[in-house]
Amino acid sequence: MFTVTKPYPQEFRDDVVRVARNREPGVGLDQIAKDFGIHFTTLYSWMKKAEEEDGERPGGAAVASAELREAKRRIRLLEQENEVLRRAAAYLSQANLPKMMYPLVRELAGDGIPVTVTCRVLNLARQPYYRWLTNPVTDTxxxxxxxxxxxxxxxxxxxxxxxxxxxxxxxxxxxxxxxxxxxxxxxxxxxxxxxxxxxxxNGKKPGPPVHEDLVQRDFTAEAPNQLWLADITEHRTGEGKLYLCAIKDAYSNRIVGYSIDSRMKSRIAVAALNSAVARRGEVVGCVVHTDRGSQFRSRKFVRALNGHGMVGSMGKVGAAGDNAAMESFFALLQKNVLDRRTWTTRQELRIAIVTWLERTYHRRRRQDALGRLTPIEYETIMTTPATLAA
Missing domain, CATH: 1.10.10 (Arc Repressor Mutant, subunit A)
Structure with missing residues (x-):
């Protein structure tokens, strides 16, 4: 049993606003709110806040004071200085390359960081750098x-x-x-x-998995938040790959949390887990079953599991059947969204994924395993209203 204790995840809010802004002609905000299971006034407030932050509507962000603008300028300067130091550390770690810093200065200038800032951080004189530009190192x-x-x-x-x-x-x-x-x-x-x-x-082999297999291919649960299944899929767009990490509750087959990113790093798994916890409330003791991907083996993900009082579980190496329930969901997503057309931008594919997930999969697609009910209908009927999650 679980209760609503936390607000909607920020990534979920941003995705709902994206879908609302890119809705088809004739589709109202009330329909978008209904598709995503939120109240109309909630969606309206999210839209209003997004417009204020983008400067499209008069508000706190649009009429920022001179002190706020100065603070933003200083923050931007600090971010540039941090980027210079990070890139310099990476450049200096390359033992097989010459240690001339001028190519790095030119590269950072191309990325929008002023030469004045870079030279000040690296303690370089600007005039020798400009002279070097007329006779730089070889292209090789x-x-x-x-x-x-x-x-x-x-x-x-x-x-x-x-x-x-x-x-x-x-x-x-x-x-x-x-x-x-x-x-x-x-x-x-x-x-x-x-x-x-x-x-x-001495040729030692990698250690044992982070978690034991506590599921043994039994993807069933008697109540919400007892068993969650997680995995990551990818798809190409005209801008590069887009990765989706989804977490499914085995009780109702509902996707309780997700995260979408352009890089498949440990942060995508952590963000999906935090999103699921924020939307489901009490999850102490819940088993989270994954494959042995590096994202789920990372210390960040294990630390997040322990912080929420959850229990990890992992299948065997190369055994797709050990996480077959999530593989079947991704196969459905592949058939209904990913392979339906060619995607030009990552945002275009992202909007399509979250729209299909919230509008079709959760609220319109009936499943035999749920008695021909949708995941939302199944949770509504099988769980008392007082304990329903958002």
Whole structure:
């Protein structure tokens, strides 16, 4: 049994506003509110707040004082300085590349960070830099630095990835290279997979999984918030891949939490879990069953589970049947949304996913396993109104 104790997750609010702003002609806000299971006044207030934040409606954001504008300017300056330090640390860690900082200054300038800010943070004189621009390093050296930067960023985000996966991530970031080039750069800098073969060690194998398999392919629950299933899927768009992490309650097959991102890092799994907890309320003791993906093995995700008083569970390596209930949901999503057409932008696909999920899957698609009821109808009928979640 569970009660409503927390507000709607911010990602859910943003998605509802996106759908409302991109609705088809003739579709009113009242219909959008009904499709997503919220009150009309709630949606109206979200729309109003979004317009104020975007400066489209007179409000607190539109008539910000000079002090607020100055604070924003200083925050932007601090963010630029932090980005300079982060990129400089990555650049200096590349042992096989020359340690001239001017290429980094030019790269940051291309990303919108003023040369004055970069030179001040790195304690460089501007005049020598401008003289260097007339006779820079070779294009080959600069290309190698760009590629190494992209590989380093991917390795920091996902230390479990080997050089082939790092090359894929670098390619998505705009730095394409062959597998041999990626191996050479990773080998020179010691960027090996955390779960790969140990170099120069005693060849120990990776340790046991983070959690034991507590489900054993029995994807049933007698009450809400007893067993949740989680997994991640991906789909290509004209702008690159879009990743969806979804969490399903085995009791009603309802997607209780999700997160959508352009990168498949541990944060997407943590965000989906926090979203589900925010919408469902009391979840202490709930079993969260996943595969052995690195996102679910990460310390951030395990820490989030422990913080909410939840219990982790994992299937075997390469055994798709150990999480078959989530695989079937993603197959349904693939058939009804992802493969229906070609998607130009990530936002276009994101709106389509959340619209199908909230409007069709939750409220219109009847399921045999639920007695020909929808997930929302099943929870409404089988759970007393006083204990229903949002």
């Amino acid at each position: 050296e600069l290309a190698a630095a760009y590629r190494a930067n992209a590989l380093f960023d991917a390795h920091v985000d996902d230390p479990e990835f080997g050089y082939r996966y790092l090359a894929d991530e670098a390619r998505d970031a705009g730095q394409g290279m062959c597998a041999r080039t990626a191996w050479r750069l990773c080998s020179a800098n010691g960027w090996w997979s955390a779960f790969g073969k140990k170099r120069g060690k």
